[in-house]
Amino acid sequence: MAESDSEDLSRVVARVRERIDPDAAERTALREAVEALSARVEDALNEVPVDADVIQVGSTARGTWLSGDRDIDLFVRFPDDVDRESLERYGLAVGNAVFPEGHEEYAEHPYVVGEFDGFDVDLVPCFDVDEGAAIQSAVDRTPHHNEYLRARLDEELAAEVRVFKRFLKGIGAYGSNLRTQGFSGYLTELLVLEYGSFESLLRAAADWHPPVELDPEDHGTRSFDDPLVVVDPTDSTRNVAAVCSAENVARLQHYARELLADPREELFVDDEPEPLSAAAVRDHVRRRGTTPVAVVFDAPDVVDDQLYPQLYKSIAGVESELGRRGFAPIRSATFADDDAVLLVELAHRTLPNVARHDGPPVHVRDHAEGFYEAYAGGDAYGPFLNGDRYVVEREREFTDAADLLRSETLFEVGLGANVEQKLREGYEVLVGDDVGELAESFGVELARYFDPRP
Amino acid sequence: MAESDSEDLSRVVARVRERIDPDAAERTALREAVEALSARVEDALNEVPVDADVIQVGSTARGTWLSGDRDIDLFVRFPDDVDRESLERYGLAVGNAVFPEGHEEYAEHPYVVGEFDGFDVDLVPCFDVDEGAAIQSAVDRTPHHNEYLRARLDEELAAEVRVFKRFLKGIGAYGSNLRTQGFSGYLTELLVLEYGSFESLLRAAADWHPPVELDPEDHGTRSFDDPLVVVDPTDSTRNVAAVCSAENVARLQHYARELLADPREELFVDDEPEPLSAAAVRDHVRRRGTTPVAVVFDAPDVVDDQLYPQLYKSIAGVESELGRRGFAPIRSATFADDDAVLLVELAHRTLPNVARHDGPPVHVRDHAEGFYEAYAGGDAYGPFLNGDRYVVEREREFTDAADLLRSETLFEVGLGANVEQKLREGYEVLVGDDVGELAESFGVELARYFDPRP
Numbered sequence: 001m002a003e004s005d006s007e008d009l010s011r012v013v014a015r016v017r018e019r020i021d022p023d024a025a026e027r028t029a030l031r032e033a034v035e036a037l038s039a040r041v042e043d044a045l046n047e048v049p050v051d052a053d054v055i056q057v058g059s060t061a062r063g064t065w066l067s068g069d070r071d072i073d074l075f076v077r078f079p080d081d082v083d084r085e086s087l088e089r090y091g092l093a094v095g096n097a098v099f100p101e102g103h104e105e106y107a108e109h110p111y112v113v114g115e116f117d118g119f120d121v122d123l124v125p126c127f128d129v130d131e132g133a134a135i136q137s138a139v140d141r142t143p144h145h146n147e148y149l150r151a152r153l154d155e156e157l158a159a160e161v162r163v164f165k166r167f168l169k170g171i172g173a174y175g176s177n178l179r180t181q182g183f184s185g186y187l188t189e190l191l192v193l194e195y196g197s198f199e200s201l202l203r204a205a206a207d208w209h210p211p212v213e214l215d216p217e218d219h220g221t222r223s224f225d226d227p228l229v230v231v232d233p234t235d236s237t238r239n240v241a242a243v244c245s246a247e248n249v250a251r252l253q254h255y256a257r258e259l260l261a262d263p264r265e266e267l268f269v270d271d272e273p274e275p276l277s278a279a280a281v282r283d284h285v286r287r288r289g290t291t292p293v294a295v296v297f298d299a300p301d302v303v304d305d306q307l308y309p310q311l312y313k314s315i316a317g318v319e320s321e322l323g324r325r326g327f328a329p330i331r332s333a334t335f336a337d338d339d340a341v342l343l344v345e346l347a348h349r350t351l352p353n354v355a356r357h358d359g360p361p362v363h364v365r366d367h368a369e370g371f372y373e374a375y376a377g378g379d380a381y382g383p384f385l386n387g388d389r390y391v392v393e394r395e396r397e398f399t400d401a402a403d404l405l406r407s408e409t410l411f412e413v414g415l416g417a418n419v420e421q422k423l424r425e426g427y428e429v430l431v432g433d434d435v436g437e438l439a440e441s442f443g444v445e446l447a448r449y450f451d452p453r454p
Numbered sequence: 455m456a457e458s459d460s461e462d463l464s465r466v467v468a469r470v471r472e473r474i475d476p477d478a479a480e481r482t483a484l485r486e487a488v489e490a491l492s493a494r495v496e497d498a499l500n501e502v503p504v505d506a507d508v509i510q511v512g513s514t515a516r517g518t519w520l521s522g523d524r525d526i527d528l529f530v531r532f533p534d535d536v537d538r539e540s541l542e543r544y545g546l547a548v549g550n551a552v553f554p555e556g557h558e559e560y561a562e563h564p565y566v567v568g569e570f571d572g573f574d575v576d577l578v579p580c581f582d583v584d585e586g587a588a589i590q591s592a593v594d595r596t597p598h599h600n601e602y603l604r605a606r607l608d609e610e611l612a613a614e615v616r617v618f619k620r621f622l623k624g625i626g627a628y629g630s631n632l633r634t635q636g637f638s639g640y641l642t643e644l645l646v647l648e649y650g651s652f653e654s655l656l657r658a659a660a661d662w663h664p665p666v667e668l669d670p671e672d673h674g675t676r677s678f679d680d681p682l683v684v685v686d687p688t689d690s691t692r693n694v695a696a697v698c699s700a701e702n703v704a705r706l707q708h709y710a711r712e713l714l715a716d717p718r719e720e721l722f723v724d725d726e727p728e729p730l731s732a733a734a735v736r737d738h739v740r741r742r743g744t745t746p747v748a749v750v751f752d753a754p755d756v757v758d759d760q761l762y763p764q765l766y767k768s769i770a771g772v773e774s775e776l777g778r779r780g781f782a783p784i785r786s787a788t789f790a791d792d793d794a795v796l797l798v799e800l801a802h803r804t805l806p807n808v809a810r811h812d813g814p815p816v817h818v819r820d821h822a823e824g825f826y827e828a829y830a831g832g833d834a835y836g837p838f839l840n841g842d843r844y845v846v847e848r849e850r851e852f853t854d855a856a857d858l859l860r861s862e863t864l865f866e867v868g869l870g871a872n873v874e875q876k877l878r879e880g881y882e883v884l885v886g887d888d889v890g891e892l893a894e895s896f897g898v899e900l901a902r903y904f905d906p907r908p
Binding site for chain 1: 660661662663664681699700701703704705707708711741742743744780782784785801802805806807808809810815816817819822823826835836837838839840841842843844847853904905906907908
């Protein structure tokens with residue numbers, strides 16, 4: 001596709017910026033909120049017996065937030081000779097003092113979340129450590145990331161970051177959570193720094209040949225088996241893009257080309273599709289001539305970063321087992337809210353009674369004799385010869401995919417632990433048209449499934 | 455499996471020999487017939503203006519024929535400075551003089567076939583050439599083979615050859631015609647010579663690791679890509695076992711082990727199974743839960759050595775095309791007498807309307823852009839991403855295997871030339887139960903198909 005000239009792209013980006021650049025009022029409100037909060041935190045710190053400080057981090061600290069985002073991240077930095085238990089205790093004490101009506105959450109340490117002047121505030125304790133491998137927990141890196149970026153991102157680059165973030169959100173590749181497996185905020189900012197502008201980054205990404213390896217500080221000391229590698233400027237042993245899936249790298253490449261070839265604002269918009277009705281799902285299934293099968297169960301009560309890796313592992317296991325058994329899966333998907341769903345669309349619900357099973361070459365005498373004796377005179381057809389090998393046609397264990405899903409075999413495919421536990425408590429198997437029932441809870445997901453895009 | 459002691463085997467072999475060793479009367483009758491025929495040939499040779507002789511070749515010349523075989527092979531050997539046309543003319547003149555009521559057949563040269571005293575006689579002209587590469591046509595080798603073997607096969611070895619031949623016939627691996635692709639008479643004799651006895655040969659074959667390479671005269675000059683290589687003692691460039699398929703080598707290995715483990719006469723008997731009825735065929739199909747499809751047409755009027763390679767090529771092409779299209783073939787077979795049949799047993803007669811089609815990795819920009827543009831906005835589902843690749847689900851060209859077999863696609867699978875010609879004249883497609891109709895002509899073949907053995 002011919003790339004249009006960049007004036008068109010500039011015009012599109014200008015219109016996007018009108019929507020996402022925070023205006024002066026928003027910036028002022030934010031700055032005032034941060035100043036007031038920091039003062040409150042410092043007051044609270046006077047009540048703890050160690051010397052700690054407060055710093056603002058995250059996109060709102062670096063001018064890279066999108067207009068309307070209301071997140072303030074304040075880190076309370078304790079000396080690294082404080083023990084972990086004390087850090088947690090002091091951290092919560094400060095948090096509860098600042099936000100008497102806040103609540104506690106838990107990442108690597110517990111921390112306090114509160115609201116202030118319309119902003120959602122995270123108040124997170126961390127250790128004040130040196131860069132790199134000295135960190136005691138993942139959050140200890142954050143102040144270093146913040147410092148590195150603040151020193152390099154001027155107002156113009158921050159604007160480029162905002163545009164790139166909005167683009168990644170528009171194409172569904174933003175977020176380093178384990179459901180999305182996309183681009184984190186920090187990664188987004190490092191990429192813009194590396195390439196100098198949104199457009200240069202687009203042009204580079206359109207031509208990437210993964211693995212793509214970037215090392216802004218040229219200090220990397222190990223190799224990574226990831227499609228995109230960006231060595232953390234503050235930790236030479238860490239790939240900032242470790243979570244980013246090959247699919248999301250490809251997604252960025254695809255839409256970078258699309259945007260360059262035909263600049264348009266819609267690529268920056270992540271509107272949900274209209275949910276499908278049950279009837280529409282059934283129409284799709286009939287038109288495709290396939291048999292969808294779905295395992296439906298109560299979603300495990302764990303955070304998304306625990307839930308989705310388990311669902312992905314489980315659906316991969318189910319699809320692969322159905323494939324191995326001959327049901328010829330065409331595609332699969334997994335959804336969750338109150339219920340969790342493992343959906344596999346099959347070319348065939350049922351199979352013949354016999355399945356061909358290739359044995360060893362006749363000349364591998366031990367194996368060959370063992371195979372022949374195991375089947376000769378039994379119910380299988382054969383053994384007979386195909387080329388230099390024995391073959392039998394033996395009875396299938398499952399001739400109906402629904403029977404397989406209702407059997408103990410479901411539990412042998414490598415399910416996630418919490419998924420397995422919930423399935424043990426009970427589940428339903430939907431087949432064919434009955435999968436339409438899922439539209440009630442998962443109409444949007446099914447709309448995406450039946451109109452799949454990059 | 456434990457090998458039984460060879461006394462049992464000796465007893466079995468002794469009983470087999472009672473059936474297959476020609477008795478004195480049979481030997482005498484044969485010798486007298488050959489003498490009378492040779493005299494007639496020499497008389498006839500007096501009428502041609504070149505100096506030629508007659509020699510007896512083949513199993514009846516070497517004492518390796520099985521009792522009841524009634525074949526006499528006489529070769530008329532002309533000097534190699536005679537031109538081909540003259541050789542053919544003189545050869546036919548002699549043949550017609552010896553057998554005024556015989557008829558002509560054609561291998562590399564025309565030759566005359568006649569009957570004498572209850573024997574079927576081939577009278578074949580050839581050139582009297584040196585060994586090896588000097589031969590002008592394949593039959594010129596025969597006198598050299600004959601001479602080589604006569605000098606080495608004594609009466610006891612000849613008896614071992616007869617037993618091995620009977621065994622190969624019993625297991626269905628005898629014959630170097632292109633239907634069987636088995637062991638030729640000459641190969642059988644060389645193998646017995648090489649290993650010294652039937653039993654030693656069995657014990658060796660049971661442990662073969664193909665490729666097996668034998669070179670009795672230790673003069674081989676090239677390599678061969680065959681599972682069994684026996685360098686021709688009279689031609690260092692030729693593999694005597696070139697026609698022998700991997701399957702027949704494996705078959706010998708399998709039944710050698712069977713005979714050693716449990717010596718029994720039935721392995722020397724090639725009884726035909728009872729033909730299946732149409733109803734029995736339908737019962738098998740129902741029990742297996744498969745869908746057989748068959749293309750039935752008039753068998754091309756060519757010799758078996760031309761017909762079967764074409765049928766094998768055609769059925770391989772049809773099976774592979776049906777597999778590529780998703781119909782999951784389980785097994786195939788081809789039969790011929792007046793009709794020819796290409797039979798494929800499918801796991802599925804019908805398929806969904808959509809088929810998944812994987813495209814290039816997104817990062818291979820030229821291909822990826824071409825693929826995306828070819829499908830975007832079309833009828834296919836997608837393109838979407840799976841890992842780093844584009845995928846589409848596009849409409850299948852054939853959702854019914856019978857439609858494929860009735861379409862022009864049948865002619866694009868690599869059919870043999872005569873097969874294609876006959877199919878162009880018309881054919882019938884049988885599906886499922888209707889395949890039972892084939893039992894009328896091919897009941898024995900179908901009995902073998904539904905009770906497959908090594």
